[in-house]
Amino acid sequence: MQANTVDSLVVGLIQPQLKCCGVDGPGDFKNMVPTDHYGGKTYNHGPGDFKNMVPTDHYGGKTYSPIQHPIPCCWINDQYEIIGPNCPNSFTPQNSYINQGCRExxxxxxxxxxxxxxxxxxxxxxxxxxxxxxxxxxxxxxxx
Incomplete structure (x- = not known):
């Protein structure tokens, strides 16, 4: 889930403000292609290249693993602190924006x-x- 790219930072800042998750919903993050950045170059891998890879994200000094969706899909306050109970360990409509895509x-x-x-x-x-x-x-x- 962690990408360390400008795009992922922009999405991470916009999703909590708009109270949404993904363009069309959280399904946008299901089949992401793993990407490595090394030596100034980007390497895309096929979906099967990381069969045993566990989706992990780091936020607020904590590591969350495994997670289903990016952390910005959780309820987050204006100080960008996670306020959704049990999120991101368990994404539900009561603690995240998983029912709302950003497009609409x-x-x-x-x-x-x-x-x-x-x-x-x-x-x-x-x-x-x-x-x-x-x-x-x-x-x-x-x-x-």
Whole structure:
């Protein structure tokens, strides 16, 4: 589970904030391909290369092994402390976000903020129309 990559750090920071686990859910982490980073190079291994590998993660000075899902799927507070009881040893809907994928959460937040942007653009358009009408009215009055 531990990847030590920028991508895994970003996911680890975003999932607790969005209260979600994986893009479509925790199943995204079931068939991960093990990756090694050595000497500045990345080596991908096939799923069968590590048959006896135990999914392990390190968090808050503790080592958790075996785990089913990444630790950021657990309930985590604003200080990034695990607050879900028995998580990550046992993932349940009562201690983790395993029933919520991030795709829908991101989509709803994106639409929510894009609505504000659309309202702002409509407001700016109305202001521009009023200014155009005022300019036309001013020109017509000056001509007459």
């Amino acid at each position: 959460v991101l989509k709803s937040k994106f639409i929510h903020y894009m609505n504000y942007a659309a309202y702002g653009l409509i407001g700016a358009f109305v202001v521009l129309l009023v200014l155009i009408l005022f300019t036309i009215l001013t020109i017509c009055i000056d001509v007459v």
